[in-house]
Amino acid sequence: MIRDIDVVVIGGGQAGLAAGYHLRRRGLDFVVLDAQASPGGAWQQAWDSLNLFSPAAYSSLPGRVMPGQPGETYPDARHVVDYLTDYEQRYDLPVVRPVRVEAVHPDGDRLRVGTDTGIWRARAVISATGTWWRPFLPAVPGRTAFGGAQLHTVGYRRPADLAGQKVVVVGGGNSGAQIAADLVHATDLTWVTQRPTRFLADSVDGRALFDHATARRRALDEGSADTGGVASLGDIVVVPPVREARDAGLLKAQPMFRRLTATGVEWADGTRAEADTIIWCTGFRPALSHLAPLGLRGPRGHIPTAGTQALEEPRLHLLGYGDWTGPASATLIGVGRPARDAATAIVELLSLP
Template sequence: MALGASGKFPVRPGVPPDVTGADHETDVAVIGAGQAGLSAAYFLRRAGLDFAVLDHGKRAGGAWQYRWPSLVLGKVHGLHDLPGMALGTPDTTRPASEVVSEYFGRFERAYDLPVRRPVDVLAVRPASGDRLLVESAAETWSVRAVLNATGTWDRPFWPRYPGQESFEGRQLHTADYTGAADFRDKRVVVVGGGTSAIQQLIEIAAVARDTTWVTRRPPVFREEPFTEDWGRAAVAKVDAAVRAGQPPASVVSVTDLARTPEVVEAERAGILDRLPMFDRITRTGVHWPDGTERPADVILWATGFRAALDHLAPLHLREPGGGIRMDGTRVVAEPRLHLLGYGPSASTIGANRAGRSAVQEIRRLLAPARSRTAARMP
């Protein structure tokens, strides 16, 4: 007989665990305390629901606390205020990791949000009655609904290419990037067509011996600044995919790239002379089908992230194509579960809106049970 992730509840095929012995009981569990999770917590507080926020970070800040130090606030695109509290006018020359972490911390304290950290949620599974069981290694929560806001930072995507294991240089993902100093006098191949790839490539080019930029598709730059209409069109494309049960597309594939003054300068300097993807990796570099080779000391995989949803596997949500069928933020196969920061709500402004709409649905979902509880009270 298998045990649950916490070691407390037996897992029998087809038999939901009895959660009467759970360590905690509440209406809603919010998993993750980034932009989406804090937005949801704000609206849960306003709705008067009992809830707990479970965050695996050691401090406030969500994924922002892990951003590389040279990413100053002035280089960040698309950061929006949390509901009910403006970011204000911070120093744009400070690292975004510091500014946003401080802001999130102020928000948590201002609204007295019940954030518990560090908590690594290992599993969410159906339980007895109308409950779901949320399990960490040490504790369990019996809940009526889950708002999952775990984002993507914990699941960096590493493509696989022939010869990758034989490369004698260094390979790292953009999630491991801490600054350009590590690349001084190195021959660097940067793989990826997103904003992070471009920002890091420009920084590295200033100190590296040589840089090569490689992408699967030719990058598409837009001359005009990012607008709400541009954002809405991108969100609509992603929403259509997740409603059909398909995996959400990458942000760059639906939004394109902004041709900022920094990008224009890099183009003029030849830093953004993009090459198509190589077909294999050699011991000392990369190789293309036409026989071209480039030597490399470092390969930086700026290849994005995937949604961190492994803890939801016991709910069996995946469609045959690998996606999760959604209706707004609600999972069609499990209406007690909402995914925030997934698909169309992956942007910071989308996360705020998603938090509000998800809590409205949760209130309707819980209303009958709360009415029955009230009727039983003397």
């Protein structure tokens, strides 16, 4: 079956829903195609103890303030899933799931979106697939020789699964710090980072980070000097579990090891540590394989954009992949503005003769 439509949104997580909100307000005929079987996007896959960096009121999509979670200053992932489910229903967004988008091709004056359930021909496409589905694993010597278990962030769930084990957590960002703090009492933990850890001030949370990212984008747009963005402040938001483990002296990182051995890790000076499990908290890459037929990929796997709009394919917008598609656009509070800008640009595009 082939269906013609104004806009196809690929991805039904927070970015796709924010896009749907603004497309609905502009009266466009659109559909949101989501590969997941239920609402909530990548938040459904999070580890059990994951909480937001910001209070609920500062973690909201456009049009609907996230209600607070009783007993929690920073809502947990389950609360976010419930909020996204309610948001989708409240605005009656046309989400079709589970639908896996396989490829997007040019098709005359439209873009052809091929899926495992049929073909959509759209006048514009918003890709909002995020990064969670493409975990990055570094090429560390000996990785294939290690005889224990190896997980990425996406595969970690709870301390009980690893209780009593020797565990090496690799990564100095937020996920590495939070998972290390989660495991510090249940396992024999070694936390390893590529560079010395940099904790943000205890008073800094997602509100301040969003304001800083927005100010940086405004300065760049005005031709002012680059402030360095959020990375200039530090790498790790000190959420309560991280603060407690750090203040108890239990969260001390070791420098990056040289290689993996059959039974653990080895540093450059020959020091070794045994490990049953290694957890790679080493980040993600944009999940853009469905756009490969368009031939738009640039440096670091990114598609060059002006705001959210692809420079070489103006019918395509990218939303929610990080600062290169809008300041803080990979966050709940930050995705609303670039989603609005994408919808506005699409309206202008579709009104052209």
